Amino acid sequence: MHVGSGRGTRAAFAAAVVVLLAGCRGAPGGGAEEGGRPGEQAATVSPAPVLPSGYGAVFLAVDECSSFGRTSFTEVSCRSERAAARVVARHDGTVRDGPRCPATTDFVLHISEQRPSADEDGDGAVPRGYACMRNLQPPHPGDPGGGGGPRTIVGDCVYDLGDGRVRETACDGSAEREPEFEVDRAVDDRSECPASTALYVRLGGSSPVGCARPV
Template sequence: MTEREGRSTGVVLSVLLAVLLTGCQGAAGEGSQDDPTAGREVSPTARPSGYGAEFLAVDECSSFGATSFTEVPCTGERAAARVVARHDGTVGEGPPCPGTTDFVLHISEQRPSHDEDGDGAIPQGYACMRTLQPPHPGDPGGGGGPRTIVGDCVYDSGGGQVRETACDGKGERKPEFEVTEAVATRADCAASTALYVQLGGDNPVGCARPV
């Protein structure tokens, strides 16, 4: 929603919650689960202009900074992340983001009482974002992202909880378990499985082994 060549400035997103939650939590030894609402909540402050019918539609790009996100042309120098999936409603009610999503933007509803042509409403929704340049925390073993997937690593964070960390050991905490397989039930995991991680999807059980 920022500038386009020869066009006016578009929508600026005010960051209400600029915390990227990069782990999973659950009972160690019993399983773990990502926070389905992990991401950043943003609120459009104006009607989008010149960016299509949907705000932050699939394949559109955003810039981001310490205090705001704006929609920008993907070919522009300010482009930092691309929308890989876009859904209305809340994360808990809608489809999950793709496994390699780096972060999620939660978009607040905006329904202005009046605007130029009456099409300025923006429904509540969420955009699954993938950064244009590495590192990608959502990649297997990357140590972050809103979902836990095969190839990710976790550590015991205390209190019966586990959280995701980078498998290469370069994160703040060293990895203790790696998710090696996604299966339908715990019985399908190998005998060497030491931790069951809740992944969701068609194969909701992650089989994790010590590293």
């Protein structure tokens, strides 16, 4: 949905954004998925939120960029020196109900709905949605083994939190927690994992089960 392009309109339609699943610089935690040892159920690990502002005719459209800040993310021109991450996919609605972000997404921004009472051309509403973001420069926590991102994928490493829960960490040992297991394949059902599998990780998607081995 388009937003009025005037300077006053841009200021009026700044959308509140929350980092739902953070793997970016300055954001806590990494992508975490449900998982467990054979026969166990797991719980989802929740990340912490951060808030920002906006810019441009369409708020955080595909191929547009955002800056990073200590407490906010602002839409900026991708040619700006402040540009730090690019939108690789953009969907209306909620992450829970909408399409999954691309596998190597570094972090996800949730965009709160904004419906101003007045604007220049009458189409200034910003619908509720989310933007899948990719850092313009390394590090890329969404890459396999990167230790973060909103999705756990083949090549990622995790450590056991207990009670059937796991959290992603960098495979190279550079994060605060050492890796304990690596997801080496994705299958349709646990029965398809090899006998050497020590941990099942819920990945979602067309092959929802990750078979993880000790590292």
